[in-house]
Amino acid sequence: MDHPSLTPPEGKHELTRWFTRQIWQSLGEPSSGADCLQVSGDGDLGTPFPIADLAAASFAVSGLSVASLLNAAGLDAPPVAVDRLESVAWFDVPMAPTRYIDEPDRHGIHSRWMAEYLTADDRWIRVQASFPSLRRRMCEALDVAEDPGEVARAFRAQTAEALEHQLVDAGAVAAIGRSLAQWRESDQGRAVAAEPIADVRTTTSRSARWSPHPLRPLLGVRVLDMTRVVAAPMATRFLAALGAEVLRLDPPDGDEVTMMKANDIVIGKRWAVLDAKTPEGRARYRELLASADVFVHGYRPDAIDALGFDVDARAEISPGLVEVTLDAYGWTGPLSHRRGFDTILQFATGLAHEHARWANEDPGRRLPLNSLGHRVDGSRPRILPVEILDFSTGYQLAAAAINGLRRQLMTGKGSLTTFSLARTSTLLAQPEFTARPEVIDLPLPLPTGTRVHEMNRRPSRRLEFPVRVDGVDLYWDRPAEDAGSSAPQWATTRAGQDR
Template sequence: MDALGSLLDAGGRALGVSTDLEVSGPPTLRSAYPVSALATASVGVAGAAVADLVAALGGSRPDVVVHRPLADAWFAGPTTGVDAALPSPWDPLSAPYRTADGWVRLHTNAPHHRAAALRALGASADPAAVAAAVRSRTADDVEAAVVAAGGAAASLRTAAAWARHPQGAAVAAEPLVAIEPGGTSTASSRWDARPDAPLAGLRVLDLTRVLAGPTATQLLAALGADVLRVDPPGWDEPATLPSVMWGKRTARLDARSPEGAATVRALLATADVLVHGYRGGALDHLGLGADERAAVRPGLVDVSLRAYGFTGPWAGRRGFDSLVQFSSGIADTGMETAGADHPVSLPVQALDVATGYLAGAAALAGLARRVRTGTGSSWRLSLARTAAELERARAQPPEAVAEGTVPVEHPHVRATAYGRLAVADPPLSVGGVALRTGDLGAPLGRDDAVWR
């Protein structure tokens, strides 16, 4: 079995869907890891889940085709600026830094994470000052200090060290996708599936941020769902929104206020799917723990995403793709393979996007289960568990990436609040199902917090 077959098999078994599909085109992403296989497999598993849902709804199971270069392109970013380049998603301080005994990476894209890191390091907001502040400290010391201050950081570990780490061991013991059955669906739904839009009328409450969760809900929006993303006042991520907000609506409210909490509860009461990517315990603090969610909306398909898994000492830790790559050994393996003198991460945010497609597939599998059994379900995925699957696939024969690969075209030009943007073709074909990009649902907060 090659890496692609290994990853397809793992995803299909985790979700209980057949991964009988066609793959066209060559891999284009060069890496120490089979990252192109991960892109193709996660997109393919999502397509298989669409086909399974179509069959559950009474149709014939359609053929699934994944175009590898387009899957790679969507992992790299499906959108480009026509009149000007899109802004970088990285804050100047989000970078690897050499420490007294190795390397540490900071994630400072969010203002409060940036402030926490600077506070923990006692440094000014200048890359040279941050580098000087960490140079005499150990990587683990910097990681612990920043995390304790409310920031996000990860020291560079080898894959072997991560396997021995309590959190690495805990994640390795978790399933790629954890599934728990829910109660009987008794709430009404406006879901009105069509052959070309199997999720037409379906309501998806999106409580996610960069990047895995928004990837999942964008897939559901492309299939016709009414996706409503809810963000708190002041939150923004303008550099990533052009890649993950097509076809969605977006509202702002403060869920910590009584009025905001009541609105979220009311939205959930008539939602079909909830996708949430907040840290562990965050919804509990809002009065919407797992039991409460199931009671508010019987038959809910509940999809939860985390960075470092759901068990172990780091289950509630803040994390992002770039940090999980440092923690899990991916960036260290990249450095060793390349013979480099600095950490080498994957060429794209593959853990985020792959986990996002798998989460979207989980929502679809949950809906198929609800059609067949009349019951809801809960699904749990994490970036760290996806990283473990990628590490396992690395043992398979490597991908042959051709030299001089021709870049994928972005033929669909749209006028948006960010200027004219060009969007690539979808990487997936599922019979007569249409994958719509729709309108760019940004900037955040432009819509009311109500269902259509």
């Protein structure tokens, strides 16, 4: 599918509004719904892509969905405002919004196992092996010890194409650094370009079990969270900030269970461990699914099905369920079931290559600092200063969930909405868009709220949300907790339903 010819929007903040309309329309909403959006904040990160505009638009659609929900409940639709620079700050790594009082200047997370290696044919491959299971698969496929030096030598001994296939077949995560043109001309790039930003389908029906409250719109909503890493957890965290009860489930041997402590990803949620592969675990999972209002998951497309609950079974178990999910490489095409993460997709879809090419194009160009205090090296593919694909897609997922709840409230119908990181990359990398001249560095010095919170037994404050819905109080009423701190059951009961 050829990319459409676009006229780049002109005028201050018009690109933010353009992105907002594209996403909003893909969610099945009228483009006029974005006309009243208030946008503030100037500057961008100094890359070839309009990162701040997409970041702000992703927050904007989540805010517009809240306003639309309240309007459907018979209330006046409140004004929605978004700040571009605050949005970028929330997309910084590690995950906003916590700012430790005793360490105000935070620095990004760096892992030696999130890296790129040069191959025998002088190409670069990016790997994501920070999780033990992924690192084990990679090293077993290469027949080396878990040592970065040995891994580098193994990569240098083979060609990129052979290595990528070898690693992916072993269940590891890797991607060759390709150009934008190479991605667009590939079978997978063409398949993703033909997909909508959001694919929305209606499913079975039931009567709504709740009604929105003007201050806490999702109070009483149950969200079953089977998400991983960054993108989908951003969605459920936003739903929790609106008052929803979010129950995250992880398998007992999951990487994040064994590696992660309480952190920003799980603020506002209860975090339980459940082995859904056992008969008892499947029964408990079925009960939770039957009593959920929203189901958000970010596993590979066939992972939930493999538990014995495919999409038709889920709709039958929980009529009217609002289901939202994503994958990495898109839902069609030859790579649709491949594992992937934000930085992996930046390599695969050409963002990293274009970032380095752009940096090398003008030696006098001021390049931005990222959270690690590093500037872009134009000699190799380089990831963007923030994980734009993860975070942007995550807040689009949140908007889809809220819009699904609105439709459920009005019609009783459930829905299934799918996204992909690759499609978000395609949206960002429109050929007609050019870099903005204003360059800002990370981390941005943004004000925090006055309330003091606990995070890992340390005092902290939180950044204000970059999206504001007039009259709606966005906050979390639960601190972050470790995996297994909560039982796999709902905290509240409903008449006629088990916990």
